[in-house]
Amino acid sequence: MEKIIVRGGNKLEGTVKVEGAKNAVLPVIAASILAGKGTSKLYDVPELADVYTMREVLRNLNIDVEYVNNTFTVNAEKTLKTEAPFEYVRKMRASFLVMGPLLARVGKARIALPGGCAIGSRPIDQHLKGFEAMGATVEIGNGFIEARIDGKLQGTKIYLDFPSVGATENIMMAAVLAEGTTIIENVAEEPEIVCLANYLNGMGAKVRGAGTGIIRIEGVEELNGAQHTVIGDRIEAGTFMVAAAITGGNVLVEGAVAEHLRPLIAKMREMGVEIKEEENGLRVIGPETLKAIDIKTMPHPGFPTDMQAQMMALLLKAKGTSVITETVFENRFMHVEEFRRMNSNIKIEGRSAIISGPNNLQGAEVASTDLRAGAALVIAGLVADGMTRVTELKHIDRGYVDLAGKLQALGADVERVKEQVEEETTTEDAPLRVNTNL
Numbered sequence: 001m002e003k004i005i006v007r008g009g010n011k012l013e014g015t016v017k018v019e020g021a022k023n024a025v026l027p028v029i030a031a032s033i034l035a036g037k038g039t040s041k042l043y044d045v046p047e048l049a050d051v052y053t054m055r056e057v058l059r060n061l062n063i064d065v066e067y068v069n070n071t072f073t074v075n076a077e078k079t080l081k082t083e084a085p086f087e088y089v090r091k092m093r094a095s096f097l098v099m100g101p102l103l104a105r106v107g108k109a110r111i112a113l114p115g116g117c118a119i120g121s122r123p124i125d126q127h128l129k130g131f132e133a134m135g136a137t138v139e140i141g142n143g144f145i146e147a148r149i150d151g152k153l154q155g156t157k158i159y160l161d162f163p164s165v166g167a168t169e170n171i172m173m174a175a176v177l178a179e180g181t182t183i184i185e186n187v188a189e190e191p192e193i194v195c196l197a198n199y200l201n202g203m204g205a206k207v208r209g210a211g212t213g214i215i216r217i218e219g220v221e222e223l224n225g226a227q228h229t230v231i232g233d234r235i236e237a238g239t240f241m242v243a244a245a246i247t248g249g250n251v252l253v254e255g256a257v258a259e260h261l262r263p264l265i266a267k268m269r270e271m272g273v274e275i276k277e278e279e280n281g282l283r284v285i286g287p288e289t290l291k292a293i294d295i296k297t298m299p300h301p302g303f304p305t306d307m308q309a310q311m312m313a314l315l316l317k318a319k320g321t322s323v324i325t326e327t328v329f330e331n332r333f334m335h336v337e338e339f340r341r342m343n344s345n346i347k348i349e350g351r352s353a354i355i356s357g358p359n360n361l362q363g364a365e366v367a368s369t370d371l372r373a374g375a376a377l378v379i380a381g382l383v384a385d386g387m388t389r390v391t392e393l394k395h396i397d398r399g400y401v402d403l404a405g406k407l408q409a410l411g412a413d414v415e416r417v418k419e420q421v422e423e424e425t426t427t428e429d430a431p432l433r434v435n436t437n438l
């Protein structure tokens with residue numbers, strides 16, 4: 001088993017470059033299924049476990065895929081298979097995003113039921129409601145969801161009960177080849193939705209309104225492969241911004257787009273962090289003392305749930321009482337228990353976490369409970385006394401390219417090791433301390 005080992009105390013300095021966005025590239029890869037003719041070339045595709053999973057999902061659908069030097073080439077001209085088995089969907093829920101494109105292209109899709117995960121139950125009812133409204137029949141059985149349409153999907157009006165990112169994307173991809181016009185209301189407005197719409201339009205689709213609350217799609221006869229560059233990862237950028245701030249460092253996060261990060265920038269500034277918008281990205285300068293603030297996660301342009309755990313790490317070092325309310329996922333506080341192992345004072349009341357600070361963090365062995373939780377624990381380790389060992393790196397690898405290496409390049413004392421190496425150094429470097437907040 002591999003672990004990330006962090007010894008706290010170093011200030012981060014220098015420049016870090018963000019990768020293409022995981023949450024933009026996964027739907028974009030799924031959308032490439034829609035091209036009945038031609039080859040798509042996708043640029044700035046990050047080398048993540050999730051991207052490799054998506055590559056396997058496509059190969060399994062009889063699609064030709066090549067992935068070299070961050071360029072992903074897709075040709076979906078051959079007769080498509082229509083099934084995505086549990087072995088892929090289990091690893092990555094975004095596998096479900098192939099349902100909309102398959103329904104639109106071949107009128108049939110059979111995808112393993114995603115089920116719940118660590119951060120919540122994550123139903124897919126809004127995706128299915130959209131497909132059914134377009135005329136598809138949906139059946140659930142034997143652990144699979146099967147959707148079918150005789151002939152073409154029909155354009156219609158769909159109102160989402162919640163602005164779900166995945167449902168917006170899946171329904172958009174189904175609607176681009178539907179007969180007539182589809183209007184989707186109360187949609188997600190995330191930058192990743194705009195990235196997907198731009199790619200679809202490059203393929204010949206007619207999608208308008210992405211980035212607002214209503215998307216209007218005029219169906220077209222067929223789509224062609226296209227070239228597309230994936231947007232920068234705002235969550236990876238935000239993770240490095242928080243890491244820089246917590247250490248009192250000075251870091252340029254190259255490729256961070258201020259327009260995508262407004263809620264995070266506002267909240268970090270409220271805490272006393274200096275953030276400068278420079279030509280190539282955002283410069284983050286951590287203050288001597290951080291101020292306590294309140295945060296509520298919301299769909300974009302609200303505060304992103306994918307930055308909640310990392311901001312909790314930062315708030316652990318803030319002076320005073322902070323409250324984080326998680327409104328997007330019902331169970332996204334798994335990291336709290338791990339932070340407690342690092343001697344932090346956090347109470348959970350319903351959907352809120354109440355943090356009293358500043359906390360004297362202590363290194364400990366902690367487990368990534370999900371991908372952002374893992375990153376947050378590494379961040380906490382940057383300012384903890386002694387050694388922090390973060391396990392369950394498979395979660396971190398889903399969404400971060402070489403997190404440890406990039407932090408090391410900024411001056412952090414962090415390394416990724418196999419278990420044997422770690423066991424040789426553990427005991428003497430991590431003297432037992434009394435956890436005062438259990």
Ligand SMILES: CC(=O)N[C@H]1[C@@H](OP(=O)(O)OP(=O)(O)OC[C@H]2O[C@@H](n3ccc(=O)[nH]c3=O)[C@H](O)[C@@H]2O)O[C@H](CO)[C@@H](O)[C@@H]1O
Pocket residue numbers: 022023024026093094120121122123124125126127128162163164165166167188305306328329330
């Ligand atoms: C690959 C990807 O892009 N993942 C992101 C995407 O996930 P994902 O697309 O799964 O997130 P959604 O926006 O769909 O989910 C948000 C909330 O809506 C609920 N819901 C969703 C669909 C549905 O049919 N019914 C329903 O009730 C979910 O359970 C959750 O509580 O957006 C989330 C919210 O910003 C992020 O945390 C994830 O990083």
Ligand SMILES: C=C(OP(=O)(O)O)C(=O)O
Pocket residue numbers: 023093094306371372399
């Ligand atoms: C929750 C996340 O991803 P996913 O929806 O792929 O689980 C995330 O990126 O933080």
